[in-house]
Amino acid sequence: MNKAHTHSHNHDHKHTKEVSNRLARAIGHLQKVKQMVDSGEDCSEVLIQLAAVKSAINNTGKLILKDHLEHCIVHAVRDGDDEMLDELNNAIDKFLK
Numbered sequence: 001m002n003k004a005h006t007h008s009h010n011h012d013h014k015h016t017k018e019v020s021n022r023l024a025r026a027i028g029h030l031q032k033v034k035q036m037v038d039s040g041e042d043c044s045e046v047l048i049q050l051a052a053v054k055s056a057i058n059n060t061g062k063l064i065l066k067d068h069l070e071h072c073i074v075h076a077v078r079d080g081d082d083e084m085l086d087e088l089n090n091a092i093d094k095f096l097k
Contacts, residue, residue, distance in 0.1 A: 013067035026056040061095050
C-alpha cells in the first residue's frame, strides 16, 4: 500500500458536501444495478445503468480533482512541494486508466 502524503494545511474543500452527496447517489445507483443483475433484468438495461454509474463516478472524480488543484496543489506550489506534484501526476494516471 502506498504511503499517504501528509499535508501541512487543512482539507476544507469547497466541494466536500457536493462530493459526498454525489458518492452517496452513485452508491445507491450501483446497489440498484446489482439488484437488476440479481433479479435477471435485461443485460442491455443493466449496461446502460452501469454506464450511468461510471459517468457519475468520473464526474465526482473531476470535482475532487478540481478541489485538489484549487486547494492542495496551490499550497504545494507555494511551498515548493515537488513530491505533491508527483503524487498528483500518479493519481491522475490511475484515475484515467
